[in-house]
Amino acid sequence: MKLQTQVSLKKAKKQIDYQSRLLLLGSCFVENIGAKLEYFKFRTMQNPFGILFHPKAIEKLISKVIKGEVYSVDDIFHQNERWHCFDAHSDLSDPSKENLLLNLNNALAQTKEQLSVATHVLITLGTAWVYRHKESDTIVANCHKVPQKSFYKELLSVTEIAESLRRTIDLIQAEDPKIQCVFTISPVRHLKDGFVENQRSKAHLIAAMHEVLEDSKLEAEISYFESYELVMDELRDYRFYKNDLVHPNDLAVEYIWEKFSSVWISENAKNTMASVEEIRKGLQHRPFYPESEQHRKFVESLERKMEKVRQNHPFIDFTV
Template identity: 35%
Template sequence: MKIKKDTVALSLGSCFSAEMGRRMAEAGMEVCVNPFGVLYNPASVASSLLRLADGRPFGPEDVIPRDTNPVREGRPRKAVSPEHRPIAPEGGGYVSFHHHGSFARKTPEEFLEHANAALAQASEAFRRARTVIITFGTAWVFRHLERDIIVSNCHKHPAWEFRRERLSVEDIVSLWAPVLERFSDRHFILTVSPIRHLKDGLHGNQLSKATLLLAEDILVRTCPNAEYFPSYEIIIDELRDRTWFETDGAHPTQAAVDIVWDRFKNAMQIL
């Protein structure tokens, strides 16, 4: 596939999708990147894409408090450093289970104004876009028990509000095959983030990535408007040496991301 620089693109998913989207913008392309903030799991990415495609605004029922430094069970949580705090007061502000914490605002009204402005802009971008880049980060999800929804972010709410689950290959395919069929006039580039989710444990991370890879393989074989880009394999299998990762052992270095970008640019023949 050739991607011309005047192509409008949408990039959704993990922080790796944000990195690729940023590179595309620097190359002169018009690209909308993560209008809900970083999303990690396939269910949240799918629901977010459908919401912006339908232009469904967020309402007061979606707003939740976000506590950045609560005390649970007698133990204070680790404080968030000032440079990483969203635009919210010490108490944490307001956000939704559909958004990354960077969307938090001081009041529910400010959050809704910000979230719906981003949604409207993304809806227009998706209407014009013909290329959609989707990056899955993990098959592990958290289901909010009272609302019975898979959340994009737990926002430091207590653990008893959620049940941790791992999506199956069948779950992901059943979510995404109808999405790809509905938007058959768009070209989807599917990829798996090479960022390791070490909180799942090394074995849990491997099971998660394998699930994502198998699901995307089925989708690209059965959906003619989808293709796969091997960002995961480039980092994990080709480079693989620890020197290509940051000191946290999870995130690729900028040099590694440069290599993936060059491969992506060549594979997509960005003109």
Template identity: 40%
Template sequence: MNLYTSVELPAGLPRLTHADRLLLLGSCFAAEMGERLLSAKFRCDVNPYGVLYNPLSISVALREIEAGRSYGAEDLFLFRELWHSPMHHGDFSSADKEKVLETINTRLQEAHAVFSQLDYLLLTFGTAWVYESKETGRVVSNCHKQPETKFTRRKLSVDEIVLDYKELLSDVLLRNPKLKVLFTVSPIRHVRDGLHANNLSKATLLLAVEQLQMLFPGHVFYFPAYELLLDELRDYRFYAEDMVHPSKLAVDYVWERFVHSCISADALQIMEESENIRKSLAHRPFHPESDEYKRFLGQIVLKIERLNGKYPYLDFKKEREICRIRLKA
């Protein structure tokens, strides 16, 4: 007896390797997947603008990264004693204007430095609803809790999203023909919009991504994270206490499906060996000063060196430093 509806994953999804360079932009779901990819030793930059929810903010961020834009004082505004950027998440905000600019520009420079070498863009759309500043007429990424009277709220159309991304991806692929783009739609519902408005929003995003797949075959793909949570994991136990965000169990499940459909066989082996190293270092010995534990740490160092010998692009700086400190203790 089959007691749940299984979501069939699309055929021909790209297979990521540890040699690939990845850039992830989008909602909290992109941040969650990005952190897991980083922990698995993939070379990726995750949300250099902080969390972004709507497609237009993500496309503006990509254009600014590609151009290597630098932010100045004129790009910030002061509200409730903090300096903010309308393009950036509140994590970048501070009472120190220079600190905000330094943080923003450092992250932008890091992303720009590798943009032309990217193998994959992983973009997660959260909502088709946007807020336009009445002062500038531009879509903002974050209102920073300013009064709603300062903004015009509207829903993007499918055509508007497709036209914007057709222009963006045509330009990016002309400069980097090897690039592949993997879209997801966040399964997190924006209940503040109302559930009906949220459903219209998600449908708009899904239709836009489908059209982009048809416009850029072989370059644009879709991973059904939205469908996995909404159609396969229907029970409330798969949601956090707010009944909106996925629970850890649900995120683990979607991550597992992503790994098995979008990660290469060689990368899976590297992930397993990296996880074994992480677990070994998480082990707390009864006698850390003993020769036996020093030999144990030495074996971990040898494993790291062996992996780095085969895959020099893997980053084990943190693990090496932990071993060095414990060996000296």
């Protein structure tokens, strides 16, 4: 008896290992995968500008990084006692305009540095709905609670999304044609837009993504991971969502991570991952008798395990 449909996944050709350098950009779902990669001590940079929900915001960030542009006071604004930038998430907002500009430009520089050594760029697309600021006639990454009347709400067409994705890929490939771009569609449901509107949005993203993947003129290493399809077609149940019934819960994230690992993480890396997990669990251990001989031996054994991992991967730091 078959009680579940299965999404067919193919092993990736250019898998991730502990020599890989990863840049992760996009919606909040990319942070779920990023948290797993960080837990296992892979070398990653995750959303330096905070969560970016739509392809235009990701394209603008990559464009500014590649072109070496910087932010000035003309690019920020004051609202509700804080300074904000329409290109960044509110996590970067600050009471001081000097601090905001410093953080924005540091994030650009750090992204540039990571991209210069990156082997993989993982991008998760969350929505095709965007907000256009009326005064500046520009699409923003975040509205920062500026009154709704200051924006037009627009649904990006399949063509607009596909063109934006191609420009983003071209910019990344210009930095290094060997970089592997991995795209996913976020399974997070943007129900604030409306049920039908959310479905239209995801449909536009999926159609555009596959149009780009099938573009024979695009000479780039690009792949697609079926995170959206795994939630919609394999899990298919509200017990895999958080209480808000919008975001996948820990069990769903763990399930998708296992699927991601099965196709994108190399077998050699999995041995190190097992060691890293054992060490991390050991570091969380709280002894009943810290002065006991048994605990002393436990600590010495843990130190030997950490040293063995560091011999092969000197960059792994268990203190953070």
